[in-house]
Amino acid sequence: MRNPLIAAIAALALAPLAGCGDKAPDRDKAGTGSAKVSSGTLAAEIGSAAGMSTVATALKGTGLAGIFDGSAPYTLLAPDDDAFGALGETGAMLKAPENGAAMAEVLKSHILPGYVTVADIDGAIKRAEGKPVKMTTMDGAELSFARNGEDLTVTAADGSTAKVDGKELAASNGVAIPVDAVLKKVPSAG
Amino acid sequence: MRILLSTVAAIAIAATAAQADPGGGKGGGEGKGGGKEHASHAQGGGAGGGKEVRGNSGKTEVGGQRHAQAHEQRGHGNDKVREARGNGGHGNAEVKADRGHGNAKVREARGKDRDDVVRIRDDRDVRVVRDDRGRFDWDDFVPDRSRGLIAGCPPGLAKKNTGCLPPGQFKKASGLAFADRPDWWDFDDDRWFDGMSWDGRYRYMDGYLVRYDDDGIDGWLPLLGGALAPGNVWPSFYQPVGLPSYYQDYYGLGPMGGYRYYDDALYRVDPQTMAITSIAGLLTGDPFAVGQPLPLGYDVYNVPYSFRDRYVDGPDAYYRYSDGYVYQVDPTTQLIQAAIQLLT
Numbered sequence A: 001m002r003n004p005l006i007a008a009i010a011a012l013a014l015a016p017l018a019g020c021g022d023k024a025p026d027r028d029k030a031g032t033g034s035a036k037v038s039s040g041t042l043a044a045e046i047g048s049a050a051g052m053s054t055v056a057t058a059l060k061g062t063g064l065a066g067i068f069d070g071s072a073p074y075t076l077l078a079p080d081d082d083a084f085g086a087l088g089e090t091g092a093m094l095k096a097p098e099n100g101a102a103m104a105e106v107l108k109s110h111i112l113p114g115y116v117t118v119a120d121i122d123g124a125i126k127r128a129e130g131k132p133v134k135m136t137t138m139d140g141a142e143l144s145f146a147r148n149g150e151d152l153t154v155t156a157a158d159g160s161t162a163k164v165d166g167k168e169l170a171a172s173n174g175v176a177i178p179v180d181a182v183l184k185k186v187p188s189a190g
Numbered sequence B: 001m002r003i004l005l006s007t008v009a010a011i012a013i014a015a016t017a018a019q020a021d022p023g024g025g026k027g028g029g030e031g032k033g034g035g036k037e038h039a040s041h042a043q044g045g046g047a048g049g050g051k052e053v054r055g056n057s058g059k060t061e062v063g064g065q066r067h068a069q070a071h072e073q074r075g076h077g078n079d080k081v082r083e084a085r086g087n088g089g090h091g092n093a094e095v096k097a098d099r100g101h102g103n104a105k106v107r108e109a110r111g112k113d114r115d116d117v118v119r120i121r122d123d124r125d126v127r128v129v130r131d132d133r134g135r136f137d138w139d140d141f142v143p144d145r146s147r148g149l150i151a152g153c154p155p156g157l158a159k160k161n162t163g164c165l166p167p168g169q170f171k172k173a174s175g176l177a178f179a180d181r182p183d184w185w186d187f188d189d190d191r192w193f194d195g196m197s198w199d200g201r202y203r204y205m206d207g208y209l210v211r212y213d214d215d216g217i218d219g220w221l222p223l224l225g226g227a228l229a230p231g232n233v234w235p236s237f238y239q240p241v242g243l244p245s246y247y248q249d250y251y252g253l254g255p256m257g258g259y260r261y262y263d264d265a266l267y268r269v270d271p272q273t274m275a276i277t278s279i280a281g282l283l284t285g286d287p288f289a290v291g292q293p294l295p296l297g298y299d300v301y302n303v304p305y306s307f308r309d310r311y312v313d314g315p316d317a318y319y320r321y322s323d324g325y326v327y328q329v330d331p332t333t334q335l336i337q338a339a340i341q342l343l344t
Helices: A004-017 A042-047 A053-062 A064-069 A081-085 A088-095 A097-108 A118-127 B007-014 B037-041 B061-074 B245-250
Strands: A074-079 A111-113 A133-136 A142-148 A151-155 A161-163 A169-171 A174-179 B117-121 B126-129 B201-205 B208-213 B216-222 B259-262 B265-269 B276-282 B318-322 B325-329 B336-341
Touching (some): A042 A053, A042 A169, A042 A174, A053 A064, A053 A074, A053 A081, A081 A088, A088 A097, A111 A133, A118 A142, A118 A151
Parallel strands (some): A074 A174
Antiparallel strands (some): B117 B126, B126 B336, B208 B216, B265 B276, B325 B336
C-alpha cells in the first residue's frame, strides 16, 4: 500500500540527505528513478514486485523474509530473475529447497545494514569526488559502488559485479535495489 | 562473516568503549567441545583475525596497537585487523579485563545496560550512549560451545557403517561443489575467533556443513536458511543467551527463552517445542564504540527511514546505522561521538 502523504514527506526528508549537504543527484539521470516510499514492509514489497519472484521465493523459503518484516532496516540488492537465470543449472540448483542454506548465504551477501537508497549511494560517491564507496554486507564483506556514466555498478569482494537495473523499492523498513547479476560467485557444480 | 564478531580486532575495539549497547557482556571464555579429535579442537582457544581498521590521515598505529595487544592475549589468529579510521589511542587497557570468563550455561547481560545511557536530548526523546563505562560485544554472547564445529553428526542422520551417514546418501549430496568449501561460507580463519583450522574434507548437505573423513562425518555446523530455518528444531547444542533488553525490544525477540543468537543472526523459537518460528534479524556485529573510529564499510548514509528527519548528515556530524543503533560521527576525526538508541 502506497501512501501519498508518506511519500511526499519522504521526498522532503530524503532530498537534503542525498549529498549530505550537496545537491541531490539527478535520479532520472542515474537511470534508477525515484521510488515512492511504501507504508508496507519490504518483505511485502518484494513479494509483489515484478522480476523479483526468485528472490521473493528464496526469502520465503529460507526464512530470511522475516528480517524484512521487522522494524530493523535492511537494504537488499536484489538480483532479478534474469540474474539467477544467467546462472544456468547452478542457479536452478541454488533455488532448490534442499539448498536453502546456500541460497541464504548468497542473499546475505546482498543485504546491507540500514536504509540505503540509490540517491544515498550517489551522494556518497559525490562526496568521495567520484571515487567508489563501500558498504558492509551482512556476510561481513564489503560491496563497492561506483558510478560509470549512466551505470551504477556494484562490485563484491570476490570480484562479482552487477549493475543497478531498475527502480528501487522503498518500504517503511528497508529498500530493495534491483541488480542484474548475483554478487557472489557460485561456480558451476563440479 | 566474522561470526561472532570478527574476532580479535573486534574484541579489542569493542572492549575499549561504549559499544552499541551499554549492556556489557560476560566474557567469551574458553570454548568447550567434546567429541572427536578434529571437532573438539575447534572449540575454544585462540584468536582469529579481525577486520582492518582504517587509520585517520593514514595513521594506522591505533589499529596495529590494538591488534598487537589482542594478538598477544589470544595467542593465535591472523593478522587481519581492520584499519582504523580516525585517530585513536583510546582504551586499549581494558581489553584483557573484559575477556576470558563466562562459561555459564546461560549468559545474561550484567544488568547495567541502562546505567550509562544518558538522555541528553529530551526534545528528541532518544537515548544516547555517551561514555565508555558500558560495552557490548556480540561476541560475548556467543555460547561457549558454539564457536566451532560440533563433534559428531548432525541431528537426524543415522549412524551407520559410514560414520553417522546413511549408506549411499553421501554420494548424492548437494551437487553444489562450491558449497562444499568452508571458505565459500566464509568459514575461514577469520570466521571464528577461536582460530580453528578448517582443514579437512567438507560437504554441504541437508542444511549443514559437515566435515568428514574416511570413517564418516566427524563434525558439523548448522546453516542459516538450512538447518536454521523456520520449522526446524533449534539444535540443543546451542545454548540460549540473554541479550540486553534493548535488543530484545528492538528486534522483537520477546523474553529470554524465546530466542536464540548464533552466527550474527537472531532467531525466534518456540520455548516449548524449540522449533524455530522466524528469523528475527541479521547483525553486522561490527565494532562500533563511542570514541572509536567508524568501522570500514559505512561510506553511505543508511539511517532508518523514520529517523531521517532527525539525523541528517551535515558539517558538524554525520550518522550511520548498525545493529539497532544510529551512530553520530565527527566528520573531522571520524570518531563516533554517540550511540543513539532508536526505541523510546
